[in-house]
Amino acid sequence: MSGLHICFFTDQHPRTLGGAQASVQLQRTFLERAGHTVTVVAPRSPVDPQVADPGVVALPGPTVARGQYTAALPGRRLDALVDRELGARGPVDLVHLQGDFWGAWLGKRFAARHGTPVVLTTHTNVDASFRAVAGPVAGIGLRAVAAWQRLVTGNRTRRSGLGAGYDYLRALASGAAAVVAPSTHFAARLEAAGVPVTAVVPTGGHDDDVRGLRAAGHGAGRHDRADDLPDQRAPRHPGDPVRVVWLSRFSAEKRPLELLDALAATGPRVEADLYGTGVLFERARRTVHALGLTDRVRLHGAVGHAEALRAIAAADLLVQTSQGFETQGMTVYEALALGVPVVVRDPDIARELGDAAWVRHAPGRSAASLAGALDAAARAVGSDAAPRVPAAVSEGLLQSAQTRRLLDVYAGALRGPATGEATAPVTAAPRP
Secondary structure (H helix, E strand, O other): OOOOEEEEEOOOOOOOOOHHHHHHHHHHHHHHHOOOEEEEEEEOOOOOOOOOOOOEEEEOOOEEOOOOEEOOOOOHHHHHHHHHHHHOOOOOOEEEEOOOOHHHHHHHHHHHHHOOOEEEEOOOOHHHHHHHHHHHHHHHHHHHHHHHHHHHHOOOOOOOOOOHHHHHHHHHHOOOOEEEEOOHHHHHHHHHOOOOOOEEOOOOOEOOOOOOOOOOOOOOOOOOOOOOOOOOOOOOOOOOOEEEEEEOOOOHHHOHHHHHHHHHOOOOOEEEEEEOOOOOHHHHHHHHHHOOOOOOEEEOOOOOHHHHHHHHHHOOEEEEOOOOOOOOOHHHHHHHHOOOOEEEOOHHHHHHHOOOOOEEEOOOOOHHHHHHHHHHHHHHHOOOOOOOOOHHHHHHOEHHHHHHHHHHHHHHHHHOOOOOOOOOOOOOOOOO
C-alpha cells in the first residue's frame, strides 16, 4: 500500500493521560514509520491548551470530568473547522474512529460529507462503563447519549437485547467499512449484539524501541518514551520483598479498594505501588492508613506513559482487578511484553491469555480470593522456578505486529464496503 493519509478521530487529546491516548500515539508513530501520514482530530488538551503538535487538529470545547478532559461537541461550527484544517493537509484516504463519543460522531460526519471509508476501533465497553459510573440511572444516561448520537449522525438501530450500550456501538459501526475489536472476548460480545467484527487488533501494542528491538534506520517516535528501561531485571536475593504494581483509575469499576483489602491479607513480603488518580484516590489513601499498610503500599498518583512502563518493568508482578469492564487488558499486555508475570481478576482476560504459569487468575470477587492469588504468585516469584514470559508471547504484543494487522484491515476497508462477514480473529496473545 502506498502512503495513505489516515485521520484518527479521538475523544481526547493524544497528549493527555490515558491508555487510549497512549495507544493512539504509538499507532501513529508506527504508521508513520511505515510511510503513511496520520492526522489526529481531537479536543484540545485542558492541561496545556497550547501544546504544539502539527499532526493534531485540536478542537475547542468545554472541559468535563472535573477539568481533566475536553469535550468537542459535534455541530456545524466544528464541522467547518475540521473541513478547513484537514483540507489544508491534503485529501484524507481513510477515517479511523478511535473514540466512542464525540470523536466518533465528528469522524462519522466528516466521512459522510466526503465519502471517505471508515474503520472503527471499539475501545470502550460502553454498557459496562455507564453502569459502573451511573449505577441505577445508567439506562437513562445511555438512552440520552444514543438519542444525541442519532441526532448528530442520523444513525438509528434496533435493540439487540444485550443492553443499550451494545445498541449504541452497533449504531456507531453502521456504515463502517471495517470494525476492529481489541480482544477476542469483546469481539464475541459485539458479534452477539449484531456488530460484524472484521479483525481483532489489540490497541495497546508495546513499543519495539522500548524493548530494544528498533530496526536499523528507524527514528525515534514523538510519543512519551521510556528508553531508559533496563535490558534485564535486577537479580533477586533471599528475603527481598515481592513488588506488585497496579495502574488504573481510582474508580469503582477498577476496584482499587478491593486490592487494598487483599493486600492487608497477604504476607508482609508483598509490597505494592499503585499509579493513577480518580474519585476514589483520597478514600484509598485513607484506607491505606486505616489498614496499617503505609510501610508496604505506596500511592503515586497520575504519571505519564513512560513512567508507567518503568514502574511495570521494575515490578515482580502486575495485578489488574477490574471485572467485566475491560475490552482488553492493556496494562496486562504491557507487562507481558516486558516479561512481567500477571495476576488478573477478569475471567475473560484470563481466558484470553490462556493457561500458563505466567498468568494467575483470582476467581470471584472476594478480597480473600485475590489475596490468595497474590500470595501464591509471590511464592512463585521468590522461588527458583519463577515464571518467565515466553519470548514468543512478548514479541507478539509488540506494536510492529499490531501495525501490520492494522494495515491489513485498512487494505480491506479501501477495497470496498463491509460485507457483513467477520474474518477469523487474531488472538491477542500467542498461547504457549
